[in-house]
Amino acid sequence: MSRTTPPRPLDVEALFPGPAAYRGTTTRLHPRPGHPDMEDSSVGGPLLWPADEPWPVCTEPHRHARGRRPADIHRQRQILASAWLREPNPGPTNEERQLLKELGQEHRVEEAAATDPLPLIGLAQLYRRDIPDLPAGPDDCDLLQVFWCPFDAHGPSGYGMLLDLRWRRSWEVTEVQISPPQPRVVGFEGYVPEPCVLHPEQVATYPFAGLLPEDLCARIDAWEEALEEEAEQSTDDDAEAPVGYQCDLSIPPGWRVGGFASWHATDPSPMNCRTCATPMHLLLTVDSSEWDGGSSWKPLKEQDLPTHRYASPTEVTVGRWGELNIFSCPEEPGHPHRWSIQ
Ligand SMILES: [Zn+2]
Ligand SMILES: [Zn+2]
Numbered sequence: 647m648s649r650t651t652p653p654r655p656l657d658v659e660a661l662f663p664g665p666a667a668y669r670g671t672t673t674r675l676h677p678r679p680g681h682p683d684m685e686d687s688s689v690g691g692p693l694l695w696p697a698d699e700p701w702p703v704c705t706e707p708h709r710h711a712r713g714r715r716p717a718d719i720h721r722q723r724q725i726l727a728s729a730w731l732r733e734p735n736p737g738p739t740n741e742e743r744q745l746l747k748e749l750g751q752e753h754r755v756e757e758a759a760a761t762d763p764l765p766l767i768g769l770a771q772l773y774r775r776d777i778p779d780l781p782a783g784p785d786d787c788d789l790l791q792v793f794w795c796p797f798d799a800h801g802p803s804g805y806g807m808l809l810d811l812r813w814r815r816s817w818e819v820t821e822v823q824i825s826p827p828q829p830r831v832v833g834f835e836g837y838v839p840e841p842c843v844l845h846p847e848q849v850a851t852y853p854f855a856g857l858l859p860e861d862l863c864a865r866i867d868a869w870e871e872a873l874e875e876e877a878e879q880s881t882d883d884d885a886e887a888p889v890g891y892q893c894d895l896s897i898p899p900g901w902r903v904g905g906f907a908s909w910h911a912t913d914p915s916p917m918n919c920r921t922c923a924t925p926m927h928l929l930l931t932v933d934s935s936e937w938d939g940g941s942s943w944k945p946l947k948e949q950d951l952p953t954h955r956y957a958s959p960t961e962v963t964v965g966r967w968g969e970l971n972i973f974s975c976p977e978e979p980g981h982p983h984r985w986s987i988q
Contacts, residue, residue: 649676649845649945651898658852658895661869664862665852672851672905673779674898676936676945678959680843684822687776687846689901689960690839693768693791694814697821702810703763708799710764711755713831718749719838723961725749730955755830765827766793766810769839769932769962772903773816778848779904781929783813784980792930792972796832807964809972811929811983836934836963851905852896856914866891887940898943899969900936901960904928907971911988919975919984926973926984932962933969 651674659666675689682691695701704710725746729738738746774780774788783790795808832838855863873888889895897908907928909915917926937944939953948956964970965987975981 647845647947649674649678649847649947651847651849651943652946655889655894655942658891662862662865664859664865668853668858670851670853670905671779671848672898673777673903674847674849675777675901675903676845676847677842677901678845679840682841682843684771687771687773687844689770689842689844689962690768691771691841691843693771693826694789694816694819695768695791695823695826696819697823699823701823701826702766702793702812704766704795704797704800704808705763706795706800706808707761708797708804710762710797710799710829710831710833712752713796713829713833714750714752714835715831716767716828716838718751719832719835720840722746722749723840727955753831764795764797765829766808767796767829767832767837767839768792768826769794770930772844772930776844777846777903779902781904781927781974781976781979784978785815787813787815787979789814789816790930794837796829796834796837798833807970807985807987809983809985811972813979836961838961840959840961842960846903849898851898852891853906854897854909854914855891856909857906889942894942899938899941900931900933900943902931902933905931907931907973907986908969908988909986911965911968912986915986917973917984917986919977919981921981922975922977924975924977927976928971929974929983930972931969932964932972934958934963934965934967 677689682688684692684694725742729742730736770792772780772790791812793810798805800806800808855866870890877888919926935957937957968988970987972983972985974983
């Protein structure tokens with residue numbers, strides 16, 4: 647079943663002269679729970695990984711002997727999901743509460759010495775044939791595979807994320823790794839995705855306001871302030887929140903490929919390739935939520951679904967319920983990626 651974004655509440659190109667020149671496209675991935683196989687683009691699905699190639703590992707020397715078991719995390723989510731759907735008594739029973747408590751416990755894996763390589767979690771794979779905004783990989787590669795380490799324990803801070811992105815030519819994979827290694831415990835449940843199939847949809851998008859030319863950004867600010875003032879003076883308690891450039895007109899929420907990064911949590915910072923200094927392009931956004939309550943981006947077929955139960959199909963969370971933007975070098979897609987958490 648395809649997913650369709652509702653028309654924007656306002657046409658930004660009719661509101662101001664200027665944005666048309668900056669219009670781009672992004673592909674909303676619309677991940678939804680399902681049973682993807684390794685020939686499918688997916689989040690949390692099986693990856694097309696060659697049997698004779700070593701599975702990606704984290705070799706940074708951080709502790710990974712203690713954490714929650716991935717199977718417990720999946721089970722806990724299943725119990726909660728079915729408990730909240732139950733009528734007439736939604737919510738977990740006392741018995742379920744006890745089980746949830748047990749599933750929520752951390753475990754210690756004795757033999758996992760702090761320096762053993764830790765298998766990464768396969769987060770997503772994207773075939774170029776499925777996703778209009780996925781750029782060509784290096785050397786004709788058509789499949790992007792995304793991995794991460796399930797512990798916040800990397801980089802100079804010691805609390806950073808570790809990502810590993812691999813491009814490959816899917817037609818070259820003959821024998822596939824059937825049961826890849828898995829971390830036995832994870833540091834944070836948000837690193838463990840639920841299997842989702844994708845329903846890619848290409849939509850128009852515009853840059854983050856702070857990265858538009860100053861005069862255009864000022865016009866947008868003034869327009870938004872006027873709308874807010876109008877809303878404050880309104881006596882109608884049921885009036886909907888005013889339309890905003892950031893929320894409704896420029897960058898859609900949710901998992902997506904290409905388009906523009908949002909910088910709502912930090913100021914925009916230049917993302918230049920560390921190898922060749924070329925300004926990088928947004929490759930992939932990993933989002934904790936597909937839409938917020940009242941969001942104008944909620945797909946047409948899902949307007950009636952309650953946000954708290956349906957807006958986080960992947961169960962992946964990054965930052966403080968935020969989004970992870972991964973950038974790639976447009977000159978040479980094999981150059982190392984960079985990322986920012988918003
Ligand atoms: Zn690690
Ligand atoms: Zn580069």
